[in-house]
Amino acid sequence: MRLSRCLIPTLKETPAEAQIASHRLMLRAGLVRQTAAGIYAWLPAGLRVLNNIARIVREEQDAIGAQELLMPTIQPAELWRESGRYDGYGKEMLRIRDRHDRELLYGPTNEEMITDIFRQSVRSYRELPQSVYHIQWKFRDEVRPRFGVMRGREFLMKDAYSFDLDHAGAVRSYRQMMLAYMRTFQRMGLKAIPMQAETGPIGGDLSHEFIILAPTGESQVFYDAAFEAIDYSGGNFDHASDSDLARFTALMTSHYAATDEKHDATAFQRVPEADRREGRGIEVGHIFYFGTKYSAAMGFAVAGPDGAPLHPEMGSYGIGVSRLVGGIIEASHDAQGIIWPDSVAPFRAVILNLKPGDAVCDRACDELYERLGTGVLYDDRAERAGVKFADADLMGHPWQIIVGPRGAAAGRVELKRRASGERADLSLDEALARLG
Numbered sequence: 265m266r267l268s269r270c271l272i273p274t275l276k277e278t279p280a281e282a283q284i285a286s287h288r289l290m291l292r293a294g295l296v297r298q299t300a301a302g303i304y305a306w307l308p309a310g311l312r313v314l315n316n317i318a319r320i321v322r323e324e325q326d327a328i329g330a331q332e333l334l335m336p337t338i339q340p341a342e343l344w345r346e347s348g349r350y351d352g353y354g355k356e357m358l359r360i361r362d363r364h365d366r367e368l369l370y371g372p373t374n375e376e377m378i379t380d381i382f383r384q385s386v387r388s389y390r391e392l393p394q395s396v397y398h399i400q401w402k403f404r405d406e407v408r409p410r411f412g413v414m415r416g417r418e419f420l421m422k423d424a425y426s427f428d429l430d431h432a433g434a435v436r437s438y439r440q441m442m443l444a445y446m447r448t449f450q451r452m453g454l455k456a457i458p459m460q461a462e463t464g465p466i467g468g469d470l471s472h473e474f475i476i477l478a479p480t481g482e483s484q485v486f487y488d489a490a491f492e493a494i495d496y497s498g499g500n501f502d503h504a505s506d507s508d509l510a511r512f513t514a515l516m517t518s519h520y521a522a523t524d525e526k527h528d529a530t531a532f533q534r535v536p537e538a539d540r541r542e543g544r545g546i547e548v549g550h551i552f553y554f555g556t557k558y559s560a561a562m563g564f565a566v567a568g569p570d571g572a573p574l575h576p577e578m579g580s581y582g583i584g585v586s587r588l589v590g591g592i593i594e595a596s597h598d599a600q601g602i603i604w605p606d607s608v609a610p611f612r613a614v615i616l617n618l619k620p621g622d623a624v625c626d627r628a629c630d631e632l633y634e635r636l637g638t639g640v641l642y643d644d645r646a647e648r649a650g651v652k653f654a655d656a657d658l659m660g661h662p663w664q665i666i667v668g669p670r671g672a673a674a675g676r677v678e679l680k681r682r683a684s685g686e687r688a689d690l691s692l693d694e695a696l697a698r699l700g
């Protein structure tokens with residue numbers, strides 16, 4: 265895309281309303297604009313990041329056999345009366361009446377709706393286990409929306425639901441999902457740590473939060489650095505192998521990790537001092553096992569092997585897709601701006617034409633732009649070089665290809681890696697080869 269024709273409204277000044285780095289940088293880099301308290305429009309570059317994050321989440325859900333579907337944002341109040349959560353959810357739930365005076369709500373989560381869908385469709389134990397997920401907008405009327413997309417009112421969530429015949433099956437689904445989460449965050453360049461958590465309004469007796477470290481996190485966390493060294497990729501753990509899952513679970517539970525609510529100072533002292541990590545944490549995911557809580561309350565039973573009705577055991581599994589955009593920036597930025605990991609960057613590279621209108625510069629840039637194909641941004645604006653450098657650092661493209669008149673005349677460009685600041689003077693062909 266040519267930057268001169270893009271809706272990427274970067275800002276030089278720091279917006280006064282933004283208290284944390286990711287919020288400031290998302291506004292300054294032209295990723296989002298607020299339209300109402302806690303509600304954001306995703307501008308083209310922001311949407312590209314959001315879609316890249318959603319793609320990684322989707323690939324890792326698909327990889328463990330979860331099926332993608334799409335449930336609506338608007339739900340009938342009736343379903344939530346069946347589970348008993350309609351009144352309990354309180355003011356966080358946005359309640360709506362339609363023209364026939366029927367009560368609706370904008371979904372804050374989907375346990376009731378998915379249980380209803382399974383109740384209508386799945387009749388026999390032979391059809392289970394199954395897991396499903398969707399990536400859909402949620403609304404929670406938070407008292408204090410803040411920190412931009414980190415605590416929004418409207419936000420994008422991946423929520424998955426598992427249905428199993430017995431406790432052992434449900435635990436297996438839970439562990440597979442935990443493995444998928446660690447892989448998902450690893451691919452985004454994040455060090456996410458699973459921590460035992462309270463189950464809150466979702467209910468159940470087993471729950472983990474996935475936390476990344478950032479100074480602006482909402483809770484204090486403590487963990488063993490051993491987590492950061494684990495490689496969760498497919499070669500290391502096969503999600504379909506029970507022994508791999510057991511080895512993975514042993515690793516996740518043998519190292520110390522806790523939020524302040526569950527912190528045990530004595531146990532933490534047993535972690536070697538050099539490996540003790542402590543700081544503020546952002547919750548980017550949360551998983552729950554709650555057994556038959558919803559299937560029993562909503563009368564969902566399948567015929568078991570002996571013909572007797574059986575309430576499936578369930579779990580639900582959330583990832584804050586839009587929160588992750590802010591979370592990744594919190595974990596990866598410097599004084600100049602965002603440093604996007606390659607896997608989620610809106611553009612993998614930017615071409616900086618330092619002298620638009622100069623025939624040699626234009627020709628070199630056009631050739632690079634054409635050969636690099638889509639996914640690359642071309643800064644063809646009639647702006648000073650300083651403005652282009654500052655904007656490129658602010659927007660955080662992993663690579664900058666800098667084309668100036670003197671270099672271009674000699675067939676050379678400068679390639680800069682945003683993360684390390686490393687620069688190389690290369691021919692066009694060499695620069696293209698480096699970018700793969």
Ligand code: 5CA
Binds near residue numbers: 551552587
């Ligand atoms: N039903 C369960 C699992 S699907 C559930 O709703 N869990 S949750 O409440 O913990 O939300 C899942 C994830 O959504 C959280 O870990 C967090 O990353 C994200 N999230 C929750 N509330 C917000 C919010 N107000 N703004 C942005 N992201 C949020």
